Amino acid sequence: MAVKQILQFGDNILKRSSRRVEKVDEELLGLVEDLKDSLYNGTGIGLAAPQIGVLKKVIFIDLRDKTEPILLINPKIIKKIGKEDSVEGCLSYPGYEGIVVRPKKVIVAGKSLKWEDVEYTAEGLLAKAFCHEIDHLSGILYTDKAKKIYRIQEEE
Template sequence: MAVKEILQVGNKTLQRVCKRVDCLDKDTKNLIQDLKDTLYDGDGIGLAAPQIGVLKKVFLIDLRDGSEPVILINPKITKKIGREKSIEGCLSYPGYEGIVLRPKKVVIEGKNEDGQEVTYEASGLLKNAFCHESDHLQGIVYIDKASKIYKVEEE
């Protein structure tokens, strides 16, 4: 479809809770394609619908490590295990990173882009991405949770 503008921190849309997707219709499929086009136009690993101005519970994660990209519709984290600090960045707050306390492992459920129920158990970077993008769907950006924010220095 199209590369969309990524909303930046301060835009009120990023603070709003998204709505459930009730059917996998043409609009939802177009949204998924817009997420793909926009994410792959840059260098991030995840993008949630509200970041491109759409208040629907959909996100895309692609760790760009050879693993399959993940599209989740109406995701819900059903289990959190342990706690650990992680370093996160966000396409909606470029040039900065922060330290965020996240679970060590999560179980997340939702539907894939074919409308099939899926469940993922994740740790490491994938777990961080699931938590980060799920927060976006609840109107939360990582800087709301960060214990420290710092500017990333160019090398």
């Protein structure tokens, strides 16, 4: 559909909680296309609907060559296993990264675009991406959880 502007750190919409999606309709299908177009326009690996100004519980993750893209509606983490420090960045806070404690492994459940129940068991980068994007749905940014935030140094 369209590349949407990604809301930036400080925008109040990013701090608000999203609403559950009740059904797949034309509006939702348009939102999904906007999420995909907006993510692929940049270098990120995940995007949540609030980042493009839509307060609905929808996330899109694509680790590019590592896994198939994942679109998840009304996602929730149902189990967290272990903990580790994670380096994270965010399309809504460009130029910065932070150190965040995240689970080593998660089990995530939600609905597919076909409105089927789906569940993912994820480790490593995918687990971190799920946690990061699902946090966005509750108005939580990685900066709220970071032990340390720093500016990314530009390569000369």
